Amino acid sequence: MKSEKPLGGRIFTIPFTIFFIIALISLYFLGKRFVLGLGAVTNLNDGYPWGIWITYDVVVGTAFACGGYATALLIYVFNKREYHPLMKSAILTSLLGYTMSSVAVFLDVGRYWQLYNIFLPWYGNVNSVLFEVALCIAVYTFVLWFEFAPTILAKFNLEKLQAALNKIMFILIALGVLLPTMHQSSLGSLMIVAGHKLYPLWWSSFLPLLYLISAVMMGYAVVMVESSISTLRYKLPDETEILGKIAKVLALLAGIFLVLRICDIALRGHFELIFKGDLLGNIFIIENVLLIVPVCMLAIPSNRKKPRVLFLSALSMMFSGGLLRFNSYLVGFNPGNGWHYFPAAPEIIITLGIIAIEIMVYIWCIKRLPVFQKA
Amino acid sequence: MEIRRRDFLKVVAGTTAMAVSPSLSFASSPGKKRLPGAMGMLYDATLCIGCEVCMVACRKANNLSPQPTGIQKLWDNPKNLSFETYNIIKKYQNGTGKVKDNEINGFSFVKSQCMHCVDPSCVSACPASAMTKDKETGVVSYNPEACIGCRYCQVACPFNIPKFEWDSPFPEIAKCEMCSHLQAKGEIPACCSECPTGATIFGPVESLLIEAKRRQNMEPGKYYYFPANSLKSGKTNEKSASKYIPRIYGETEIGGTQVLMLSGVPFNKIGLPDLPDRSYTSISENIQHTLYRGMILPVIIFGGLTYLVAKNKNNNE
Numbered sequence: 302m303k304s305e306k307p308l309g310g311r312i313f314t315i316p317f318t319i320f321f322i323i324a325l326i327s328l329y330f331l332g333k334r335f336v337l338g339l340g341a342v343t344n345l346n347d348g349y350p351w352g353i354w355i356t357y358d359v360v361v362g363t364a365f366a367c368g369g370y371a372t373a374l375l376i377y378v379f380n381k382r383e384y385h386p387l388m389k390s391a392i393l394t395s396l397l398g399y400t401m402s403s404v405a406v407f408l409d410v411g412r413y414w415q416l417y418n419i420f421l422p423w424y425g426n427v428n429s430v431l432f433e434v435a436l437c438i439a440v441y442t443f444v445l446w447f448e449f450a451p452t453i454l455a456k457f458n459l460e461k462l463q464a465a466l467n468k469i470m471f472i473l474i475a476l477g478v479l480l481p482t483m484h485q486s487s488l489g490s491l492m493i494v495a496g497h498k499l500y501p502l503w504w505s506s507f508l509p510l511l512y513l514i515s516a517v518m519m520g521y522a523v524v525m526v527e528s529s530i531s532t533l534r535y536k537l538p539d540e541t542e543i544l545g546k547i548a549k550v551l552a553l554l555a556g557i558f559l560v561l562r563i564c565d566i567a568l569r570g571h572f573e574l575i576f577k578g579d580l581l582g583n584i585f586i587i588e589n590v591l592l593i594v595p596v597c598m599l600a601i602p603s604n605r606k607k608p609r610v611l612f613l614s615a616l617s618m619m620f621s622g623g624l625l626r627f628n629s630y631l632v633g634f635n636p637g638n639g640w641h642y643f644p645a646a647p648e649i650i651i652t653l654g655i656i657a658i659e660i661m662v663y664i665w666c667i668k669r670l671p672v673f674q675k676a
Numbered sequence: 677m678e679i680r681r682r683d684f685l686k687v688v689a690g691t692t693a694m695a696v697s698p699s700l701s702f703a704s705s706p707g708k709k710r711l712p713g714a715m716g717m718l719y720d721a722t723l724c725i726g727c728e729v730c731m732v733a734c735r736k737a738n739n740l741s742p743q744p745t746g747i748q749k750l751w752d753n754p755k756n757l758s759f760e761t762y763n764i765i766k767k768y769q770n771g772t773g774k775v776k777d778n779e780i781n782g783f784s785f786v787k788s789q790c791m792h793c794v795d796p797s798c799v800s801a802c803p804a805s806a807m808t809k810d811k812e813t814g815v816v817s818y819n820p821e822a823c824i825g826c827r828y829c830q831v832a833c834p835f836n837i838p839k840f841e842w843d844s845p846f847p848e849i850a851k852c853e854m855c856s857h858l859q860a861k862g863e864i865p866a867c868c869s870e871c872p873t874g875a876t877i878f879g880p881v882e883s884l885l886i887e888a889k890r891r892q893n894m895e896p897g898k899y900y901y902f903p904a905n906s907l908k909s910g911k912t913n914e915k916s917a918s919k920y921i922p923r924i925y926g927e928t929e930i931g932g933t934q935v936l937m938l939s940g941v942p943f944n945k946i947g948l949p950d951l952p953d954r955s956y957t958s959i960s961e962n963i964q965h966t967l968y969r970g971m972i973l974p975v976i977i978f979g980g981l982t983y984l985v986a987k988n989k990n991n992n993e
């Protein structure tokens with residue numbers, strides 16, 4: 302039987318060193334942020350109080366990190382055990398993605414030293430969508446750590462603890478399905494209150510549902526992209542067959558998403574905004590073409606056997622989902638009064654630093670911990 | 677062991693209902709109502725002469741430092757509301773800009789400050805209850821002890837009122853709190869007590885609405901008495917009435933505001949957005965409440981999921 306093993310090999314390869322340097326530079330700017338305030342390293346302003354740290358690191362980042370959620374859904378809810386080989390690496394990317402998002406939140410909030418206030422019953426505001434999102438993300442990050450813990454424990458030969466964890470694992474997995482369902486949809490609800498400041502192509506009372514479907518889609522897309530890359534780079538056993546099956550699910554979901562999205566816009570009477578030829582209309586078209594093309598490709602069964610098509614389709618869908626989030630948090634957001642926003646260089650570097658750290662930890666984990674199945 | 681299709685469908689149905697129902701049910705729950713004891717302000721742009729005395733008064737009352745702009749930075753001249761400016765008078769100008777309160781070839785002033793919404797987006801949005809609405813007066817205040825600095829209030833406010841201290845390592849949010857510290861001493865907000873023309877007056881919102889309606893029924897050009905400072909001050913100014921836009925801004929906008937506005941120039945021209953009557957807050961709160969009231973739905977789904985996972989996990993191993 303196949304089982305997971307560390308991939309082994311050197312840690313400090315050339316790419317790893319580059320990531321390391323990026324991380325170091327971002328630390329410098331982070332220091333500046335904590336000494337001088339957010340204004341010193343970001344272009345955030347009173348009109349655009351949320352920039353790429355929230356949009357990319359949290360909203361897009363946690364959606365990219367939905368691989369664990371989406372895979373667990375298939376394996377444990379839909380009882381498709383053939384996807385099990387993908388589970389561990391999916392959990393690992395989710396774990397890293399969510400942990401880094403939590404770090405990003407900490408860097409972004411102005412009064413981080415009292416961030417724990419939202420967990421105090423007399424301060425927590427149950428009417429607030431952000432309250433629910435924050436609570437869910439915090440708990441889910443913990444759940445992911447526990448879900449991954451057996452893999453770490455295996456390295457240190459702590460079988461007893463591992464067995465104990467395994468006994469309650471079903472509760473953790475169930476939580477791991479419930480919590481993302483809650484907060485991934487709520488990440489959409491967050492922008493409902495922005496009302497007229499969000500362009501009608503993105504403002505919708507269906508945002509929670511759209512965000513939820515999109516998050517599951519992105520989860521599968523990420524799993525596909527990740528396994529394709531790892532298979533190539535670390536010469537792992539070919540997983541095209543499973544990926545082809547996931548692709549079918551993905552195409553179906555994307556189809557449902559598109560129908561819902563277009564009907565919603567049409568029913569609200571904003572259909573003509575799509576073809577106005579302006580920036581917002583065009584970027585909406587790009588966002589959706591990036592989804593329509595892969596749906597058409599994957600609808601053809603023979604295409605689902607070609608690793609290249611699978612990889613590119615999944616990548617395109619990842620971009621589409623990322624764009625949906627960027628558009629509804631930044632591009633389509635206009636507070637009026639002449640405000641504008643484009644991220645400052647240090648702001649971008651800090652985001653890159655966070656991504657670099659995430660990748661470094663990932664590389665370390667797959668090389669030193671039993672994550673991937675080796676033939 | 678095969679999992680029973682019915683169990684599985686139940687969970688899927690529950691999860692789907694959880695996501696879909698709120699989006700569909702958003703027609704109900706109209707949002708919060710005006711408080712009977714609500715206090716507010718009435719700003720009448722046709723009475724405002726742009727002297728900016730209220731801005732100075734606001735600075736003094738709230739200990740805010742002047743904001744000189746321009747090359748020489750000689751005098752206080754803020755361009756926008758900011759962390760140090762809770763209240764600002766701006767000017768609208770069109771064409772020759774000669775006639776006061778005219779949309780075409782005219783000009784008008786407009787006051788910008790927190791509107792103290794009836795169903796405030798900032799209060800609903802704030803995850804840490806740092807923004808609160810007084811249960812009696814309805815004044816919306818800020819508590820830095822609670823605030824985590826997430827700035828969701830800024831994203832949420834339809835008027836872009838809350839301002840953040842961008843250049844401080846220990847930042848706070850700031851906005852007009854209707855001089856609640858003065859109200860506690862039985863005084864009225866500084867901008868109202870200093871306004872020489874009665875353009876900004878203080879009073880119970882109910883009475884202010886009656887006063888606003890009286891002004892809307894005035895015959896343009898005829899002389900009338902206008903109360904100054906507050907409805908109870910006893911002070912009045914006599915002036916010929918202007919031609920008003922037949923609408924009281926804040927009467928119904930996003931569920932109503934406690935600061936009301938009158939103007940001779942259309943409101944969207946002087947920087948006040950066209951807003952629906954239903955508050956955005958009530959839409960998103962409705963979604964949250966449908967999903968999470970008493971956590972019943974999540975708990976049921978969690979139960980179903982635990983059952984399914986436990987079953988399928990054993991199958992897998």
Ligand code: SF4
Pocket residue numbers: 789790791792793796797798799816832833834835836837838851
């Ligand atoms: S105007 Fe903005 S800050 Fe003031 S109460 Fe309304 S939502 Fe809150």
Ligand code: SF4
Pocket residue numbers: 801802803804805806807818822823824825826827828829830838849
């Ligand atoms: S910045 Fe402070 S006041 Fe504003 S929503 Fe966040 S916690 Fe509340």
